[in-house]
Amino acid sequence: MIIFPAIDLCGGQAVRLFKGDFAQKTVYSDDPVSVALDFAAKGASHIHLVDLDGAKTGVRKHFDLIKEIKARTGLFAEVGGGIRAREDIEAYLSAGIDRVILGTKAAQDPEFIAELPAEVRERIAVGVDIKDGCVAVKGWTETSKLDVFTFCETIGRLGVRTVICTDISKDGAMQGASHELYRDISGKYDLDIIASGGVSSIDDVRKLRAMDLYGAVIGKAYYVGAVDLAQAIEVSR
Numbered sequence: 001m002i003i004f005p006a007i008d009l010c011g012g013q014a015v016r017l018f019k020g021d022f023a024q025k026t027v028y029s030d031d032p033v034s035v036a037l038d039f040a041a042k043g044a045s046h047i048h049l050v051d052l053d054g055a056k057t058g059v060r061k062h063f064d065l066i067k068e069i070k071a072r073t074g075l076f077a078e079v080g081g082g083i084r085a086r087e088d089i090e091a092y093l094s095a096g097i098d099r100v101i102l103g104t105k106a107a108q109d110p111e112f113i114a115e116l117p118a119e120v121r122e123r124i125a126v127g128v129d130i131k132d133g134c135v136a137v138k139g140w141t142e143t144s145k146l147d148v149f150t151f152c153e154t155i156g157r158l159g160v161r162t163v164i165c166t167d168i169s170k171d172g173a174m175q176g177a178s179h180e181l182y183r184d185i186s187g188k189y190d191l192d193i194i195a196s197g198g199v200s201s202i203d204d205v206r207k208l209r210a211m212d213l214y215g216a217v218i219g220k221a222y223y224v225g226a227v228d229l230a231q232a233i234e235v236s237r
Helices: 032-041 052-057 063-073 086-094 104-108 148-157 179-188 202-210 229-236
Strands: 002-010 013-018 021-029 046-051 076-080 099-102 124-131 134-137 142-147 162-167 192-196 215-218
Touching: 002 032, 002 052, 002 063, 002 192, 002 229, 013 032, 021 032, 032 063, 046 052, 046 063, 063 076, 063 086, 076 124, 086 099, 099 104, 124 148, 134 148, 142 148, 148 179, 162 179, 179 192, 179 202, 202 215, 202 229, 215 229
Parallel strands: 002 046, 002 215, 046 076, 076 099, 099 124, 124 162, 162 192, 192 215
Antiparallel strands: 002 013, 013 021, 124 134, 134 142
């Protein structure tokens, strides 16, 4: 299992939101590049980057900063937030980003994925952000009527392999990951699942690793010192 330490970008800072609420934002660093370099120093091979301002507005806001993080660290970088057009995808891939995450666009227009060239589709992940059993969109500020399992079936049919699954009720709450949810999805669909939201202890990492998931995102637990990143990476192996 791959550990994806996360940086959520808002106003040029590394922040965390509580359950996706922009009104409950905590700033952890004014220098996201330094945070990313610390990930690399602790043994990370991958990084999960989210442009929160982009997710909310639908316009890329941290493109240059994300490019700098990728260039300075050399980590495998997946990026989400505000990516709602083909030119957004191409801009990130051309800038050296390894994987682009579609959220709102995939939920509202899944056939958009089918229209992408195969070589681009291979570098796409879909964010399945869950609120009350349905898929949330627009930086989690709105909830669609799309059932999570129906959505997973649809994107799998369209050729998407990687899914980043977040239980919003757990995100930033330090209450543990939604193990049953990940077990249900991984049991139903042939997808590479990255667990996101609520990973708050080494025990969480062990349990997710035992499910043979593809990856797990670690966010707030790193910033508050609840999880030692180097230890989590070792346990995940």
